[in-house]
Amino acid sequence: MAKKIGVTMEVGNDGVAVITISNPPVNSLASPIISGLKEKFQDANQRSDIKAIVLTGNGGRFSGGFDINVFQQVHKTGDISLMPEVSIDLVCNLMEDSRKPLVAAVEGLALGGGLELAMACHARVAAPKAQLGLPELTLGVIPGFGGTQRLPRLVGLAKATDMILLSKSISSEEGQKFGLVDALEAEVFKQLVMSDTAKALVHVFFAQRATSKVPNVTDVGLKPRPMKKVAVIGGGLMGSGIATALLLSNTRVVLKEINPDYLQKGIKSVEANLKSLVSRGKLTQDKAGKALSLLKGVLDYAEFKDVDMVIEAVIENIQLKQKIFKEIEEICPPHCILASNTSTIDLNVIGEKTNSKDRIVGAHFFSPAHIMTLLEIVRTENTSAQVILDLMSLGKAIKKVPVVVGNCIGFAVNRTFFPYTQGAHMLVNLGVDLFRVDRVITSFGLPLGPFQLGDLAGHGIGMAVKEIYAKAYGDRMFISPLTELLVKSGRNGKINGRGYYIYEKGSKPKPDSSVLSVVEESRKLTNIMPGGKPISVTDKEIVEMILFPVVNEACRVLDEGVVIRASDLDVASVLGMSFPSYRGGIIFWADTVGPKYIYEKLKRLSETYGGFFKPSRYLEERAMNGMRLSEPKASSRSRM
């Protein structure tokens, strides 16, 4: 039977193209394979429906390298032109420079040119026990597809020299240890690569990398300035957490409070944060001591004269923030970045009384700030590219994932998720058990259901936030009296030991059945149960009624250009809201479910239950045109 030689490309519904090398028995890189690869990569890079590429080999072997028969032919004929030019066209231009995430899925072996192709990909996943090496020297040649350059960068010079000069191959397990392999997968490698989970996780991996590319900021030749000394104003929960994160990365921190009592509390919180990291084995005592030595508590602005950045983290009070920004503008050096950790207030309003609008930026950390990795960098139309770059660079230095977003109420994450609680409240007012709602949402993959999350955030805050959202997005809110009734009955959430659940030291939160009388009162007031009877819903419908309105708001966030790209919202939802990463983030998940399905469901729900579910224009357009939500808009009215 004739051998089937060639390169194939299959594109899944999710936009992932799988390019497969077929040249049995070892998928050597013969001329038709090299030209096939060029053609497929060219095609994949151009097609708008392809958003990520996987390169793999057929029959359990990635590739045994360049076709040695060609060497033999060259030797026989003396015609060196038989050697194809591969490095520039294929390996650099089409693979390495591809703007689409490109992953090598390696099984069996990747040797010589085979490993070099894998190294030109943006990441490598390998099955256990695969053989990886550059044995070219055994044939009297050197690695010719760039391996001499890429291998040392991945595994270090010593290991690379060993592998190249001694033609020593290594296993994928060793490769992972040295950084040649990004992830190892189990035996059912192929199935796993093609599984929804792998697709989602690979998506999040690349989406996270993509966040560091910000047009007109990271591509205009600017260099980040060093942030040697940073001031944090406010030593509360957020301020002390932010200070801890900075100290852990060896940044000098000035922590300012308004009186000695508050200052002492702030410093104690930083100490407690560090102590808890030490007790959990995440930090040595020495390093904790070093971090603390970089902290200086102050009650006035004297230390602000030489700071590189101020991060304001006081309560959400517009007048107070405006006053602080006016003061720091006067006292800080002219290069100093003036950042606010506000989660809701418009940055233009905060900076209204200053003449330094180009230096004003949002640094929205998520609580606890020294642990949660998302940092929303909120820019206004006046924030300078240099300031954004500096904050991105500081964010990375303190081990956060900075995502640059536009200025709107709630920014990207809180705005996208504001319907999350409301959908849950609607269900409960329609007669569904609140503890069931939490159970269904946690089994979907979020760590906390909406009611337990509300308890954790505190219902006092919940009420304040609801008001802010009602002003901004009141046209699409479900207003439920549940939170107010809860607070009235003395249940502020975890903070005072009681919310929907009972919180006792040392034990897990317990559902509090006595809260049901509060729920009953709310149901009476809203009176939305059809015929006064509880509705009957499946678990799937519960997920849909809570998360589809979130997807709907995410569509508006995309439509208004609050994020640079859809995948930024995926990363932000995973890191800021703990949306399950194995579902790829909110937009990736929605595209998996299907925009048309979501649109039709929301439309039906809005006919029954009103405007809260009304599909957005963006969702409707995508559903009607059979487009994914993540596809970039043809013309953008970005706020970025």
Ligand SMILES: C[C@H](O)CC(=O)SCCNC(=O)CCNC(=O)[C@H](O)C(C)(C)COP(=O)(O)OP(=O)(O)OC[C@H]1O[C@@H](n2cnc3c(N)ncnc32)[C@H](O)[C@@H]1OP(=O)(O)O
């Ligand atoms: C530009 C680049 O940097 C340059 C290069 O890539 S140079 C090439 C570097 N690659 C190599 O040196 C790998 C050479 N091959 C091997 O070491 C071994 O064949 C192997 C480990 C891949 C597989 O070993 P094993 O399973 O024992 O099978 P083995 O009998 O050796 O090979 C199976 C068949 O594949 C062929 N083959 C293996 N590697 C090949 C290659 N790179 N090109 C062409 N044919 C190859 C063998 O000639 C053999 O063919 P046959 O069945 O007609 O006799």
